[in-house]
Amino acid sequence: MMNKSYFALVLGLFSASSMAHTALMACYDEGNGYIMCEGGFSDGASAEGVEVRIEQNQSVVMQTKLDEFGEIYFEKPQSDFTVVLNAGEGHVVYVNGRDITE
Structure with missing residues (x-):
């Protein structure tokens, strides 16, 4: 029979690894007709x-x-646009152009 603390540890490790790196992106209107986006x-x-x-x-x-x-x-x-960061399955970020400000 599996030890309950071992099971909790394994479950915790799987949970931590699935949330270890969420894709992030921020976009800014440079005020000169260009947009800058940074991801991580x-x-x-x-x-x-x-x-x-x-x-x-x-x-x-x-x-x-x-x-x-x-x-x-x-x-x-x-016109209206969307910026899409595609870092793989489960790691896609969408930024609506209307939300990008100076």
């Missing part, structure tokens, strides 16, 4: 090379990756 993970890990898409009307208008600083800069689209 809640455990402090770099998001360098993680895929980012700019979508308008459910179509991808730009696809790139975060640079060595975990950032991207792009020209602000004239």
